[in-house]
Amino acid sequence: MSVPSEVYLKIGARLPAPALGAKPRCAQLPTHADVVVVGAGVIGLSIAWRAALAGLTVVVVDRGEAGAGTTFSATGMLAATAEHESGGAALMPFALESQALWPAFCAELEIESGVNLDFRRSGILLVALSRDELDRLRARHTFLTNSGLDCAWISGADLRALEPGLRPSACAGIYCPNDHQVDPRALVTALLSALTLRGVTLIENCGEVGIERMNNTIEGVRLSDAFCRAPRVVMATGAWTAMSDLLPAGASVPVRPVKGQALALRARDQRQALARIVWTEQIHLAPKRDGRLIVGATMEETGFDASVTAGGVYALLEGARRALPCIEEMEIEAIWTGFRPTSDDDAPILGDVDGSGLVIATGHHRNGILLAPATADAIVELLAHGEMPPKARGLTLKRFKRED
Ligand SMILES: Cc1cc2nc3c(=O)[nH]c(=O)nc-3n(C[C@H](O)[C@H](O)[C@H](O)COP(=O)(O)OP(=O)(O)OC[C@H]3O[C@@H](n4cnc5c(N)ncnc54)[C@H](O)[C@@H]3O)c2cc1C
DSSP, rough: OOOHHHHHHTTTTTTOOOOOOSSOTOOOOBOOEEEEEOOOSHHHHHHHHHHHHTTEEEEOOSSSOOTTTTGGOOOOOOOOTTTTOOOOOTHHHHHHHHHHHHHHHHHHHHHHHOOOOOOOOOOOOEEEEEEHHHHHHHHHHHHHHTTTTEEEEEEEEHHHHHHTTTTTTTTTTEEEEETTEOOHHHHHHHHHHHHHHHHOOSSSSOOOEEEEETTTEEEEEEEETEEOOEEEEOOOOOOGGGTOOOOTTTTOOOOEEEEEEEEEEEOGGGGOOSSSSEEEESOEEEEEEEEEEEEOOOOOOOTOOOOOOOHHHHHHHHHHEEEHHGGGSEEEEEEEEEEEEEEEEOOEEEEEESSSSEEEEEOGGGHHHHHHHHHHHHHHHHHHSOOGGGGGGSGGGGGGOOOO
16 A cells, blocks of 8 residues: 655655564663663664674663664765765775774674675765866875875766766766675664674663762763663763763763754655766765665754755755656655764764773764765774774764864
């Protein structure tokens, strides 16, 4: 039965998560743990999994459902090259490292969970659709090449041979061969299954979380009348971090929500499908194994306003049609919004907060899926050995402290 059109936009706020399998949804809070992770998005779940693999006892708590913060909103691109911007020099080594970690991270997680992440090594094509865009694309190619990133200039004829469905005005492209993609919903499912296997306790819909401190040392975490003694707490609370009561008095974390609207189309005819991700100046189009074509995403500074707007949907559809005319015949399956956790310099904020045992992992902006493996490794290194690896050391909260 098809969904009546008037219900369409209302149901589209978030794609439904796939069946989650056996997991301790209403688990009891254990009395002890080595570390409590607050936040069950891709960052918190990845940290929890890698920490459990390193032999730590881990509890994850979330006031909502795992993945339902921002992670389910993501397209799942691992786009270290396509996302590279001027001013991103500090982030680039970390992003490239995480991209290089992805194949092993994915293989290990797929084996452990039995879940296919739809990891597609098909690269990203950046496309120019007009003469003006062509000039800017040439400048972008020079910038990416000068930054030492692997990418190739593609002529219009070659572009259309690679993706015959593109509008004939597509006049050139840049191919980024190392920028792949996964399915974020499958990723969450896989991480939950791996956590179960590794004995990690996950408590969703946990209510208010409180951290108990003695002097400047964390004693543990409280959920209503239950207490878990733990010397370390990791805040992986995404776009909600700056407003969190878990931060010590006086601490401020420069992270804000940057809203993104996106939608999923479904091709009725598989000949309409793209073979790889296509980016234009307006939108990205990402084909998924299950036949969806994700169209993303707006960038809006409107706080935590989750509304789907006419302007947002128009911009996505107009941008998609301009690149791929056959979208006109595709079915709109879902529309949703999400809140990128964005720091003042667009790079993540990782590491110790105040020497009390509180660790932070937030600010992943447009790249939380890409950066999950390197973030998890950096935080687990800190938890297990007291220091983050060199590529993460420039990403601490300290970089925002003003020298007065
Ligand atoms: C439209 C869109 C497209 C995107 N596409 C991509 C992409 O292609 N590739 C990519 O790499 N990234 C992409 N991103 C970015 C990516 O989604 C985010 O960077 C990533 O999901 C952040 O993960 P997280 O775990 O930090 O946050 P979240 O997934 O938001 O998880 C944080 C969790 O913390 C919980 N929480 C918050 N406060 C508390 C509290 N006080 N107590 C208990 N729990 C709490 C929340 O309930 C939530 O579940 C996209 C984002 C958007 C919006």
